[in-house]
Amino acid sequence: MAASTLAAKAAGRSAALDRAGELFEPALRVWTGVVFAFLFLPIVLVVIFSFNASRLVEVWTGFSLKWYGTAWTDPSILDALRTSLIVAVANAILATIFGTLAAIGMQRVGHRVRTAFELMVYGTIVTPEIVIAIASLLFFVTINFDLGIPTIVITHVVYNTSIVALIVRARLIGMDRALDEAAADLGATPIQTLRRITIPLLYPAILAGALLAFTFSFDDFVLTFFVSGATSTTLPLRIFSMLRFGVSPVVNAVATVMLVVTLTSIFTASLIVRRHGRGEGEAGLLLAAARSAAQRRAA
Amino acid sequence: MLLAPAAVWYVAFFVAPLGFILVFSFLTSADYGGIDYKFNLGNYPQLLKAPIYLRIFLNTIGMAFTGTALCLVVGFPLAYFLATRAGRWKNVFLIMLIVPFWTSFLTRTYAWLILLSDSGPLAHVLRQAHLLQGDLGFLYTYKAVLMGVVYNYLPLMVFPLYVSLERLDKRLLEAAKDLGAGRLRAFWRITVPLTMPGILTGCLLVFIPLTGEYVIPAILGGAKSYMIGNLIGDEFVSAHDWAFGSALGMAVIVLLMVLIAIYFRLARRATSAEMSL
């Protein structure tokens, strides 16, 4: 009697779990959809209201492109946009290079050096932005370094290098050391290993890091406010000063344009990349070679 | 050496400037801003004198903690989907994830201001559907701050999670299923431990900057949300008290470093458990 109730209970429970398991796939998809909807909701609002003839968001008075015209003819906005892009790209390149190298390097050094380095990496993230902003301003003034695009890039790179380093490192941890060894066995120099094995395998993390670095730089306000010069206003600074009368349709127009431009360039880029494929093939071959070599040795 | 470029950069443009702040924290503020080069140990004790500083700090940590937890809960399924189910569209999804963040933080946050307003579109729709009477009551509350936080920090959580999940060998999960483990069991005993580096990185990347966040609370949280970031900013800019602001800044940095050290000690135990798999 007891056994059959137990069995029945177990059967019932696994049946329930199965049902729950069946919901898993659709639930996952729904959740993803919900999150993306959440992320794009304000964006949709921004795009819609960039076409609103009225200056106010409370009323819709008709479709109009006039704000785009205003944005286009306002040199300060275009200047700010250009500055933002230059800064963000420069920062992304530098931060990705430094951060990736640092992540790889951290795995290879001794405990002491690593801890000291880690201290700096975490230090840059831990420090409140306002503190580093003022500190950097004082620093540049003291060494008589003129404020401008270089100072903005320099300070952004400090923070973003750490971001890239941490993301790449997350991927690196536990990565198959066998690959490195196999490559060495087959006579590759450390640089070759780096170029043709490690970095291609780290590719998703590096891309993720670069994207984040670009975004944070493009979007940054506090740091930029303090270290920008008289002639180097970025888009966030420009927008902030325009917000006193509420969300400005001109700002919405600029945001929409940015959206369209970036989306088109991303899609074109991905089409190009798809044609050329990626270098994971090499790593796979190497792994296979290493494994067969190991098998032969064991035989 | 590989660490050299980053290390040089850090020392020149982070450690050196921070040195200024450290020095300032031991000096006196000049009237209306700036620094008087007068040695003064009183800035640090001042932190402990009035309870409001400790209260603000604890509020901030609480908000950061809750925000991070929410990001993890919201972001993990998303990262899982991206890493395991998205297939060829992986990169597309990743980029779609970050595209909203190219429209300027302020624009987005002020858009939320409109969306969440009592006379905004969301309230309007809910009222039409008879799901709401009167005010939405969301804006200028703690809830609004948390929502804004999750909105703006999600990529910082999702990217490391994704990177870690993507590396997960699916064959391990298949093996587990073959051996009779249920989905949930496989998740807890395999997926989570193996993606722990990603989880830890994500939590760290969100929690730490979140403690210094002050713009989101200022815009969406109104008068009820005063975080340590607001306080430090105000001390430097509004109150012109550079010395005290510096002391506050240094104190926050030190306290957070301590928290991180503890975090890592605990995390090391978690990841070493993974190694024994």
Next chain:
Amino acid sequence: MSRPFGSELSRREFLAMSALATGGLALAACGVGSTSTASNSLAPVGPIESELSVYNWDQYLSPDDLKAFKAKYPSLKVNTATYASNEDMLAKIEAGAKGYDVVVPTGYMVEIMIAKKLLMSLDYRQLPNFSHVDSIFRDPGYDPSSKHSVPKDWGTTGFGVRTDKLTLMSTWKDFFSNAAQYKGKVSVLDGATEVVGMALKANGFSYNSDKDAELSKARDTLLQFKPYVGKITSTDYKADLTSGNIWAAMGWNGDFEALTGQTPAPPVKYVIPSEGAELWIDCWAILASAPHPVAAHTFINFFLDPKIQGQEIQYTYYAQAESEAKQYMPDAIRNDPIIFPSADSLRPLETRKATPGGQRARDQIFAEFKAA
């Protein structure tokens, strides 16, 4: 925009203000051209430089007028950068930021910057249009003999109310004590001096009081008020009042004037409370470190032209310091009581006079208020 300078309006100042306000003849008591030009050793005026950087509040300079200036001096490249408060600007300049020429500090900030030697003595040979500035503005308390600044515009700080949601108040006392009615829909400016000052006024004290007992009472008023406060902002209240997120807001008269010009205009009434409020003057000044002083003077001189001033007010909605400019303003603006308040309402206003001790006390109280 944080505010002013000086101290209690003297009888002379008050009369002059009201004369300006009622659009009557400006008191010519002091006569014209009484500018005792500052420096003894003036460098010879050189050729105009090729670049100029103006560091200003946002939307505080008409784009059309700026275009007209650029058209007049086509070889001059003009950069504009913006800030949202006097303190932001001071923080950057103090930390040593260079490259800016013209700044727009409020009176009390002019005084602070003079004390810190951050401003250049003006060369009045390059500012002939200064002769149009009303005599009352020529020798302000914050900048004796106008050595370092010229007035840009002036205004008041009071509060505005959504008359469709709340019954209109007329005193600071009511503004603070009616808090329970607001249900969290009231905002105050993000400025220690304004907020503490208004609380002082509500208790019947001077805006610039330094007395511990009085400041303590102001503190109590504020802490009682805090639970009902929705937002502390100097930038968002216009949008908030329009959308109904906020029903009552402390703010500056020009902003409320701008609200009336919106379509549709929200039913907001601006009040100068009977206890008084703050009267402020924003000024043009040139930084001591300015790399392009000649261009800077040229710029300021252009904007001292009464015709330009008459156009500026149609953009900024803040009163100008030149009565001559009135002939270039539309009637609606000239007779607008928000921009040009009546003599009676101006009477109890005070201008700000900061002292280090008083400022520190205010900062402390405000920090407590914010954190409460």
